[in-house]
Amino acid sequence: MYDVIIIGAGVSGSAVAREVSRYNVSACVLEKCEDVCEGTSKANSAIVHAGFDAEEGSLMAKLNVEGNEMMDQLSRDLDIPFKRNGSLVVCVHKEEIDGLKTLYDRGVKNGVKGLKILTREEALEMEPNLSDDVEGALYAPTGGIVCPFELNIAMAENANMNGVEFRFNTEVEDIKKGEDGLFHIRTNNGEYISKVVVNAAGVYADKIHNMVSADKMHIIERRGDYLLLDKEVGNYVSHTIFPQPTKYGKGVLVTPTVHGNLLVGPTAIDLENKEGNNTTAAGLNEVTAKASENVKNLPLRNVITSFAGLRAHLERHEFVIEEVKDAKGFIDVAGIESPGLTASPAIGKMVGDMLKDMMGLTEKSDWIATRKGIKSTEGLSIDEMNALIKENPAYGTIVCRCESITEGEILDAIHRPLGARSLDGVKRRTRAGMGRCQAGFCSPRTMEIINRELGLSYEKITKSGGKSNIILERTKGEESHS
Structure with a gap:
């Protein structure tokens, strides 16, 4: 029995959990996998977006800019790597140069600071490895890069330090609102009861929503393929390089990572498979072809791995963060695709404020805002x-x-x-x-x-929980033991 149950321990669910932990409330996170950061949050572009792409006046635009502005303090509080390396949207077709002005105007209206349209010469001076066809670029100095794993894990750890419980390997199978006015949540590990439920289940958010609402939701699983290159070529570009966006998203980017690698991707391939995060040859070929349109001579011989992630895409391309009309006390945090990682701290604050008002919550006097990360030996004398x-x-x-x-x-x-x-x-x-x-x-x-x-x-011992065992059985030597 809890006051608040959050479904999903990805970056959105963990951000909500951290904000909830500020208050005198009993809270629990239910996660179907064996760890935090197992879904969309573990396989993305690791970008802190400036906020010029989202439609003016949208919740996505508002929370993108707010989340971006929160990231400096959050990285200090939670001891995670974050760098404002800036981003460039590159135009390589002269007839499309006006599109940069469209993005610039949208960004200004969204509240993005420091935007500037660069000439071809200015762009090449900033990034010499841009395509020879570059005509100009939109520069956003507030763009950044972060480690999505460390951000997600840090918020979850901080929430846990402040009293939020986490239940892993616990998959929600059904939710009913009882005559007592409480939500009864059936899982593979028993029943949980809560006054309020927050649905932050990523690509499964529609499945969870549809358990309680007659107004059905449908999430499209949009796969993105990526290539990760060795640190040897991590400085091939210093900014995040975007193409001009399309209706399928921000396109195939090339970016350094906070840990010194080079990341290239993603594709945007719509599926009807919530576990379809396998790469394909066609997808990876598309990554290399499209990235090469904006950055020349990519050092692809230095690829060390490829991976794919799923985005939770809604047709209207907008975050859904609201109380469900026909299920009072049930809050959706759904359709959290790019710029969801950037927006996550702002999403957490928004939902925390909703719960505070809804439940009349009072703040703890001993809430701990900070968390110390794992001691790294990198850079030590x-x-x-x-x-x-x-x-x-x-x-x-x-x-x-x-x-x-x-x-x-x-x-x-x-x-x-x-x-x-x-x-x-x-x-x-x-x-x-x-x-x-x-x-x-x-x-x-x-x-x-x-x-x-x-x-x-x-x-x-598994690779990633479930049935991903490394060793199936002993073939010789002493007998197996638990």
Whole structure:
């Protein structure tokens, strides 16, 4: 029994959970996967959008700009990497140059600061590797890059520190509003009861909404394919490079990441499959072809992995954040596609304010606004590294050679609030396995640490929860044990 139950532990659900944790209220997050950040939030462009693309006057535009402005303080409070590297929308067709002015005017009306239309020469001076066909560009200095995993995990950890409970591997199967006026939520792990429900279920938000409302919702799963390039070419561009947008979105971008890689993508392929996040040869070929229209001689021989993510697209291309008319006390946070990552802190605040007014909530006197991230050894001097190893010898053992991740960092990832229990859980928190060899060398050692620290048998350790077991059974040696 809770006052508030949030369905979904992605970036929107975790942002709402953090805001709810400010108040004297019992709250719980139900997540069908084994960890936070398992859906749309784990596979996206990692961009903090400036806000010039969304339609003027839309909720999407409002929350984009608000979320962008919140990101500096949030990154300091939650100890996560964030950089305002700026973005360029590139025009490569002379007949389309007026489209930059359209975006500029929309951005000004949306409240985006510092926008400037650049000449061909100004754009090439800023980014020498732009296409030779560039005619001009729209420059947005407030654009930025962030780590989506760390943002999501940090907000969830901070919420948990402030009393919000998280229930993983808990899939919602049905919701009924009882005669007692409460929501009875049936899951694969028993029944939960709540006064208020917040639906932040990503591509499954329509399924959850349709359990309680006669006014049905339909989400289109829009797949985006990406290529990730090695840090060796991470500075090929310094800004986020966009093409001019189409009705399918902002197009295939090329951007540095906060951790020094180069990211290229996504496509925009509509599906009817909520688990269809597999890449295809056609999709990846489209990524390379379209990216090459705006950035020349892309160093594609340095690709270290490809991946795909799903966006929760609604036909009207607008966020839906509202109380459902025929299910009072049920709040949808649906259709959260790009710029959802940027808007997430503002989405959390909006829903938190709605709940405060709806339920008459009072703020805690001891709410903790900050959270300390995992201690990274990157950039430490020899003296600093020696001091850290003296304090904790585990920092003297390198587990992931590609990213120079130590055993100390992995131990922290496992034992901190909402700690990792899978290889991907460790990877998202520490980057162990994200480097050039893509976990080829560090996985066995990471499994040893998980086995030792959590008491999980090797057969029960998974890549990403569910049935993604790495080892199926022992073929020799001592018998299996739990």
